[in-house]
Amino acid sequence: MHTNSDALDKFAQKNNIAMILLFGSRVTGEHREDSDMDLGLLFSDNGYDYTAVIRELMNIFPDVALDIVVLNKSDPLLNFQVISNYEIIYCPVSEVFLQFYTETIKKYHDMQKIFKLADNYLENFAGGVKNGTITCNPPKVN
DSSP states (O other), X not given: OOOOHHHHHHHHHHTTEEEEEEETHHHHTOOOTTOOEEEEEEESSSXXXXXXXXXXXXXXXXXXXXXXXXTTTSOHHHHHHHHHSEEEEEOSXXXXXXXXXXXXXXXXHHHHHHHHHHHHHHHXXXXXXXXXXXXXXXXXXX
C-alpha cells in the first residue's frame, strides 16, 4: 500500500478521525490487483460529512477502489470481523484502539445469544414444513 502518511494524518485530524484500520484481503494477503481497499474509520464524534471524507480519501488513495466502514455505526459482527484481521494505519492515541477492541469483543460476546436464537429460529423454520404447509415454532433458547 502506497500512501502519503502526512496527508493521511492531516486528513484524519481535519475530519476528527480517531483511528483508521485497514482490513480485509489487503491485510490477509489474498488481494488481487483489482481488489478494493477496506478501511474502517472511527470518528471522534458524530459530526462528519461522509461525502467529503470519501472524496478526500480518494485523493489520498487515487489508484484503488475504496470500501469504507464507519466503525462508530457498524454492527458488532462487522466490527469483530475487522479486528480479526487488521492493520492500524492511523491511531495516534493507543488507548483509542484498545477501547474499540475491548468494546467490540464485549458487544460481539453479548450478541452470541442473539446469533444462537437466530440460528435456532432458522432451524425451526426450515424443519417446519409438513404436507406442504410451512409452520414456524418459536425457537428454544438453551
